[in-house]
Amino acid sequence: MNKSELIEALAQDINIPHREAAAITNTVIETMTEALARGESIEIRGFGSFVIKKYDAYEGRNPKTGKKIQVRPKKLPFFKVGKDLREKVNVGK
Amino acid sequence: MNSSNLTRKDLAEAISNQLGYPQSSCADIVDSFLDTMKQALLDGETIKLVHFGTFSVRDKQPRRGRNPRTGESITIKKRQTVSFRPSKKLREQINV
Numbered sequence: 001m002n003k004s005e006l007i008e009a010l011a012q013d014i015n016i017p018h019r020e021a022a023a024i025t026n027t028v029i030e031t032m033t034e035a036l037a038r039g040e041s042i043e044i045r046g047f048g049s050f051v052i053k054k055y056d057a058y059e060g061r062n063p064k065t066g067k068k069i070q071v072r073p074k075k076l077p078f079f080k081v082g083k084d085l086r087e088k089v090n091v092g093k
Numbered sequence: 094m095n096s097s098n099l100t101r102k103d104l105a106e107a108i109s110n111q112l113g114y115p116q117s118s119c120a121d122i123v124d125s126f127l128d129t130m131k132q133a134l135l136d137g138e139t140i141k142l143v144h145f146g147t148f149s150v151r152d153k154q155p156r157r158g159r160n161p162r163t164g165e166s167i168t169i170k171k172r173q174t175v176s177f178r179p180s181k182k183l184r185e186q187i188n189v
Contacts, residue, residue, distance in 0.1 A: 001133055001139070001140055001141070002140075002141045002143070003141070003142050005132065006129065006133065007141060009129050009133065009159075010125065010126055010129045011130075011159060013128065013129050013132075014122075014123060014125045015121050015123045020112075024122055025106075025110050025125060026172055026189075027111050027112060028104055028107075028108070028123070028126055029142060029144075029145050030107075031099070031103065031104055031107040032099065032104075033140070033144070033145060033183060033186060034099075035103075036183065036186070036187055037186045037187055037189070038150065039187075040097050040098060040099055040149055041098050042098070042099040043098070043099070043100055043102075044100065044101050044104075044127065045101065046127070046131075046141075047127050047130070047131065048175065052187060064174070074188055075149050075187050075188055076179065076187070077096050077146075077177075077179050077185065077187060078177075078182065078186065079148075079175075079176070079177030081174055081175040084129055085134070085175060086174060086175070087122040088131070089134060089135060089173050089174065089175055090094055090172050090174070091173065093147055
């Protein structure tokens with residue numbers, strides 16, 4: 001599902017107007033984005049956590065041409081699923 | 094680098110401050126939002142949030158592992174997990 005479908009699902013789940021569900025969804029996503037942009041982690045019990053991992057610069061290769069390139073230091077967000085959601089999603093099919 | 098941690102409580106505060114809901118109901122609003130996301134994932138849906146990223150349920154293949162304490166060899170069964178792929182926009186915002 002995309003964001004507008006998530007908004008619609010939330011509006012139906014708790015019986016609020018679409019416009020309010022959209023404002024809530026956008027606020028949550030923006031607040032999380034801003035925290036990650038500041039380098040903070042996010043920890044939401046039962047759902048999961050996000051941490052920023054830092055990578056030093058390294059010498060990589062363009063896989064297509066084989067040419068060496070210098071990769072600059074970078075940060076990437078990682079998500080780790082929380083225990084409750086992990087156990088529920090893991091139905092062992 | 095800031096080492097602080099954003100929690101459910103901070104999300105509730107943001108909703109109260111920015112949208113003007115009474116503080117008492119914001120914890121429930123955050124929980125409802127998270128429940129909606131969880132239910133979608135449990136239904137096997139992939140959730141694509143533009144400018145943020147994509148959550149999906151993925152199968153992990155069975156593999157041989159070891160009990161690190163006893164060194165005993167065990168088989169880790171096939172299992173499902175939730176993965177998140179950050180969008181380009183989010184990666185850019187983290188690296189400015």
